[in-house]
Amino acid sequence: MRTEERDHVFLIISPSLRPDLARLESAVGSSPLTRFAPSPTGYLHLGHVVNAIYVWGIARALGGRVLLRVEDHDRIRCRPEYEAALLEDLAWLGFEADEGVDPLARQSDTPSVYEGALDVLRASAQVYACGCSRKDIGGERYDGRCRTRGLTAVNGRGIRVHLAEGAEVFEDALRGHCVQAPAEQCGDLLARDRDGHWTYQFAVTVDDTRQGVTLVIRGADLVSSTGRQIRLARMLGRQIPPVFLHHPLIHDLRGEKLSKSAGDTGVRQLRRAGLTAPAVIGIAASRVGLAETGSLIHASEVSRLFAH
Numbered sequence: 001m002r003t004e005e006r007d008h009v010f011l012i013i014s015p016s017l018r019p020d021l022a023r024l025e026s027a028v029g030s031s032p033l034t035r036f037a038p039s040p041t042g043y044l045h046l047g048h049v050v051n052a053i054y055v056w057g058i059a060r061a062l063g064g065r066v067l068l069r070v071e072d073h074d075r076i077r078c079r080p081e082y083e084a085a086l087l088e089d090l091a092w093l094g095f096e097a098d099e100g101v102d103p104l105a106r107q108s109d110t111p112s113v114y115e116g117a118l119d120v121l122r123a124s125a126q127v128y129a130c131g132c133s134r135k136d137i138g139g140e141r142y143d144g145r146c147r148t149r150g151l152t153a154v155n156g157r158g159i160r161v162h163l164a165e166g167a168e169v170f171e172d173a174l175r176g177h178c179v180q181a182p183a184e185q186c187g188d189l190l191a192r193d194r195d196g197h198w199t200y201q202f203a204v205t206v207d208d209t210r211q212g213v214t215l216v217i218r219g220a221d222l223v224s225s226t227g228r229q230i231r232l233a234r235m236l237g238r239q240i241p242p243v244f245l246h247h248p249l250i251h252d253l254r255g256e257k258l259s260k261s262a263g264d265t266g267v268r269q270l271r272r273a274g275l276t277a278p279a280v281i282g283i284a285a286s287r288v289g290l291a292e293t294g295s296l297i298h299a300s301e302v303s304r305l306f307a308h
């Protein structure tokens with residue numbers, strides 16, 4: 001969302017809520033593969049439900065498939081009880097994935113995949129050890145200070161990938177034409193952190209590439225990650241990047257993005273309060289403007305929300 005000053009009146013300009021399905025289909029081809037990729041670092045809340053509505057709604061409207069992927073690359077914050085709860089809540093809501101369920105597609109089960117991707121990058125880019133802490137870097141952009149230090153990759157050091165200058169251009173299915181310059185935004189990309197964990201940026205790009213995801217549907221808070229993920233995917237050998245759609249987020253009463261601690265917006269709390277699954281999906285849809293307040297929407301019917 002952006003604001004524009006026009007005749008001294010500030011207008012809120014929202015990106016459109018629904019993609020042009022015909023245009024999206026011509027961009028992704030028939031039967032696209034998209035993914036629902038929660039992290040088991042907390043319980044599902046209405047923000048996840050909004051994402052599920054977009055993922056299943058658009059996948060079904062285009063005759064596509066949904067992959068469930070458990071993004072547990074952060075081994076410190078992820079917990080098995082959250083994973084069990086998110087699977088249970090998803091089943092209760094009625095969202096059924098086509099792939100990744102049995103066996104469960106879980107990042108922590110495939111460490112060799114990420115090691116292999118790093119080897120691929122080593123052949124074409126500079127991959128180096130970085131001894132800097134978050135505090136040393138201070139801010140989002142890393143200035144590349146360890147690129148010429150020749151540090152050995154040992155425990156306690158991260159691994160970075162050199163990103164060359166230049167822009168990445170993509171057409172977001174809701175936001176339109178986007179141009180990002182990853183080297184200016186974030187500098188050399190951290191692939192593995194100092195604790196030995198694969199980073200979000202690296203793990204999801206490797207997964208989207210190897211799993212053949214052709215349509216990435218996620219919240220607007222991740223739009224700034226897209227240019228660097230497209231760049232990294234190309235460095236990994238992916239010629240045609242996925243199509244991206246960044247949908248609106250719902251906010252709490254203080255105007256902040258919902259988090260796992262968001263009390264009354266948790267799916268478990270709403271269940272305990274006696275709401276049905278169609279009522280919970282209806283609340284999530286109405287909070288972003290996809291449905292009227294009080295709507296009851298079955299998970300199997302969310303594609304109707306995207307019909308023009």
Ligand SMILES: [Zn+2]
Pocket residue numbers: 129130131132144145146
């Ligand atoms: Zn460094």
